[in-house]
Structures are given as C-alpha cells and as structure tokens.
Amino acid sequence: MRAAYRENVNPKDELRDFLTTRRGKITPERAGLPVYGGNRRVTGLRREEVAMLAGISVEYYTRLERGNVGEVSDSVLEGVAHALQLDEAERDHLVHLVQTLATRRPPRRTPTRTRVRPTVQRILDALPTPAYVRNGRMDLLAANAVGHALYAPVYDSSVHGRSAPNSARFVFLDPAAQDFFPTWPKISDDAVAFLRAEAGRDPYDPQLQDLIGELSTRSERFRQRWAAHDVRYHRAGTKRLHHPLVGDLELDFEAFDLAADEGLRLNVYTAAPDTPPPRPSPCWRAGPPPRPPSRRDAMQFLESNGTVAAPREIFTGDVWFDVLANVAGEDRLRVNMVRFSPGARTAWHTHPLGQTLHVTEGLAVVATRDAVEIVRPGQSLWCPEGEEHWHGAVSDRFMQHLAMWEGDGVVWGDKVTDDEYAAALATPNA
Numbered sequence: 367m368r369a370a371y372r373e374n375v376n377p378k379d380e381l382r383d384f385l386t387t388r389r390g391k392i393t394p395e396r397a398g399l400p401v402y403g404g405n406r407r408v409t410g411l412r413r414e415e416v417a418m419l420a421g422i423s424v425e426y427y428t429r430l431e432r433g434n435v436g437e438v439s440d441s442v443l444e445g446v447a448h449a450l451q452l453d454e455a456e457r458d459h460l461v462h463l464v465q466t467l468a469t470r471r472p473p474r475r476t477p478t479r480t481r482v483r484p485t486v487q488r489i490l491d492a493l494p495t496p497a498y499v500r501n502g503r504m505d506l507l508a509a510n511a512v513g514h515a516l517y518a519p520v521y522d523s524s525v526h527g528r529s530a531p532n533s534a535r536f537v538f539l540d541p542a543a544q545d546f547f548p549t550w551p552k553i554s555d556d557a558v559a560f561l562r563a564e565a566g567r568d569p570y571d572p573q574l575q576d577l578i579g580e581l582s583t584r585s586e587r588f589r590q591r592w593a594a595h596d597v598r599y600h601r602a603g604t605k606r607l608h609h610p611l612v613g614d615l616e617l618d619f620e621a622f623d624l625a626a627d628e629g630l631r632l633n634v635y636t637a638a639p640d641t642p643p644p645r646p647s648p649c650w651r652a653g654p655p656p657r658p659p660s661r662r663d664a665m666q667f668l669e670s671n672g673t674v675a676a677p678r679e680i681f682t683g684d685v686w687f688d689v690l691a692n693v694a695g696e697d698r699l700r701v702n703m704v705r706f707s708p709g710a711r712t713a714w715h716t717h718p719l720g721q722t723l724h725v726t727e728g729l730a731v732v733a734t735r736d737a738v739e740i741v742r743p744g745q746s747l748w749c750p751e752g753e754e755h756w757h758g759a760v761s762d763r764f765m766q767h768l769a770m771w772e773g774d775g776v777v778w779g780d781k782v783t784d785d786e787y788a789a790a791l792a793t794p795n796a
C-alpha cells in the first residue's frame with residue numbers, strides 16, 4: 367500500500383494535479399476575463415489564461431505545471447497564486463511542492479515527534495478547558511484529563527491497533543465517528559485537506575505516507591476526497607460534538623503552534639460564556655447556591671480513626687470510608703472519603719440539606735429515580751435536599767469520592783437491587 371501511495375504523491379504529479387484542479391475551479395468570469403462565444407471545452411481557466419493573468423509565458427507556465435522548472439522566483443509563484451486565486455493554505459502548498467521539486471533530494475528532516483516534553487504536559491494539565499497536542503499526522507500525543515474525556519471516543523476506538531490514537535483514522539475507519547461528529551462530512555473533508563497540506567510540507571515522512579496509504583486502502587470516502595487535491599488550514603472555529611456521556615456540545619477551538627516543537631500543535635476548546643451546560647442532570651438543576659460558612663462552622667479536621675467498613679445493611683458490595691472532617695453545631699458538616707469496589711453501591715437515600723460528591727478516582731454512577739449520571743475524576747455533583755438517589759462504582763472499576771453534606775439524619779431506604787443497578791448502567795447516558 368505504501369508503493370501505491372508513493373506513486374500518488376510523486377511531487378511532479380502532485381504539482382500538475384494541484385494546479386490543474388485549481389485551474390478547474392476558476393471560471394473566466396471569476397477571473398475577470400472576457401468570454402468569447404459559448405463553446406469553451408473547459409469550465410475552468412486554460413493554461414494560456416493563467417499565464418496571461420500571472421504575467422508569464424504560456425511555455426513557462428506549462429513547464430511549471432509539468433514540474434520541469436527547477437528554481438522558481440517568488441514573483442512568479444506570487445503571480446500564479448494570484449491568477450488562481452489561491453488562499454493561504456493553497457499558496458503554501460504550491461510553494462512546498464515547487465521547493466521539493468527544485469531541491470531534487472529529500473531535505474534533512476527532524477523526525478515527527480511522537481511525544482510531548484514534560485513542560486508541555488504541565489501546561490496542558492494547568493488548562494481548565496479541554497486541550498490536546500497533536501502532530502502533523504493527527505496523532506493525539508497528549509491531553510489534559512478533560513481533553514481526554516472529551517475525546518474519549520477517539521481514544522477508546524479500536525481502529526488504532528498498536529499505533530498512537532489518531533483523529534484521521536478514527537474519522538475514516540470508525541463508524542462511531544459519524545455519531546461523535548454531527549458535521550462528519552465537513553470534518554472528514556477538513557482531515558483530508560489537512561493531511562494533504564502536511565504531505566506537501568513534509569513529503570518524506572514515511573509514517574505519514576503509511577497513514578495515507580492505510581486510509582486510501584480502507585476508506586472509499588478518503589480516496590474520493592484525496593483525489594480532489596484540496597488543502598486547508600484548520601486553526602480556529604467552532605466544533606460540534608455529540609459526546610456519548612455528555613450529549614451535544616458546541617465548542618470554540620483555537621490552535622497554537624508550539625514554536626519549540628516544529629509540527630506540534632496545541633488545540634484548546636472553550637465554550638462561549640452564554641452557552642448553557644449541555645444536559646444538566648436533575649441533581650445539578652435543583653442545586654441552591656452554596657451558603658457562606660458562619661463563624662461557628664469552623665471546620666475541625668479529625669485525627670484519623672482508621673478506615674471503616676460501610677454497614678452491610680445499607681451498602682451493597684465492599685465499601686470503606688474515612689471520616690475526614692466534621693463540624694459540630696446545628697448545621698453539622700461532614701466530609702468523608704468513600705471507596706467503592708467494582709459494582710458496590712449505597713442504598714437509596716436522601717440528605718436533609720443536600721450533598722456534594724466529588725469523584726477522585728474511577729467512574730461513579732449516580733442515579734435518581736429518573737436520571738443517571740456517570741461522574742469522572744475531578745467532577746463534582748450536587749444532589750439537592752430530599753432528592754432520592756444512590757451512588758456507587760461502575761461494574762469494572764474501583765471508585766473513590768469525597769462526600770460532603772450538612773445536617774444530621776440521612777434517610778436510608780431500600781437497597782439498590784442488581785436489576786436496578788444493571789438498568790442504571792444500561793441507560794444511554796451511563
């Protein structure tokens with residue numbers, strides 16, 4: 367498959383096909399040329415028309431299209447780019463192809479990076495919004511926790527095999543991509559155009575060639591779009607995602623080139639300030655604003671009394687907790703660290719003044735009578751006063767959360783049956 371691809375990106379063919387397809391996109395009217403008669407054989411511009419608009423001879427333009435020119439001056443390239451009304455990505459692509467042909471031998475190239483430096487990872491981790499770093503092949507090299515969670519369908523996809531998670535491979539080879547990206551046709555076009563630009567910039571990257579060969583062989587869509595010879599930059603905009611856990615998201619993104627690591631790009635996603643949360647759970651929706659603590663509520667951290675097994679009458683499975691803090695007084699505040707073994711859960715219960723759960727490890731399932739939430743490490747969930755709910759670990763992971771609530775008198779109800787637990791995990795949101 368690599369040989370077939372190498373044939374495809376022979377720089378001469380590439381330059382010819384690129385210029386021919388650009389010519390085909392521009393009508394004489396758009397180029398401001400008079401149209402004589404009604405029987406042109408071509409819809410786009412003729413070579414002689416491009417040459418005239420670029421201010422060069424037809425012979426020279428024809429040799430350029432055939433890749434037989436060697437060094438080409440900037441002013442000629444500028445003239446051709448102007449005549450063909452190339453955008454920035456197309457102009458750069460033209461320059462890269464001509465340079466490759468002029469040098470005749472592969473440039474010394476630094477290998478494409480496959481990991482990020484520790485500083486870059488720290489920056490990712492410090493960002494409060496989803497962010498990841500990718501290289502020119504669209505390999506996802508690093509992400510922060512929320513970026514990883516946002517792109518979970520890409521990371522979890524089986525199409526990568528032993529290779530690095532790769533957005534393009536996910537887009538073209540995993541049917542789940544069409545659910546994850548509601549604008550999949552555009553997303554897939556952008557991915558092809560991005561890889562095409564990258565192949566022009568770095569025509570001797572064997573792993574990029576392998577990826578393009580793999581996608582050409584296995585995806586009809588990729589093959590078709592690749593033949594269009596489009597190139598595009600994708601540096602800022604809005605992306606719509608349908609996340610399997612969170613639901614529909616619309617996020618603005620910005621791309622930042624890492625100046626010290628050529629070819630690496632940091633992509634950061636943010637939601638516009640007036641964007642409502644995607645799908646608020648009943649627990650969040652009914653939450654009151656937190657009350658400021660009164661002077662009397664000064665918290666006392668307890669000496670640890672050791673880890674305590676949670677009572678079997680109330681909890682299913684193995685559950686342990688440590689009391690971290692409580693505050694004596696009328697409004698008693700409790701903070702417990704609670705650990706659930708896989709499949710373990712509380713009974714149904716209510717808190718007289720509500721409860722905050724903050725998950726620190728594993729995946730928590732929190733269910734009310736009509737909703738189920740999966741809560742990930744770093745996320746918090748507010749369960750309002752009197753709302754009946756239960757919480758626990760998913761079936762194949764330990765889970766740990768901080769539990770914080772005010773007021774005495776949790777009201778415990780029935781244990782959560784295996785059927786109720788299985789049904790909760792089977793709901794579309796879980």
Ligand code: MN
Nearest residue numbers: 715721749757
């Ligand atoms: Mn609770």
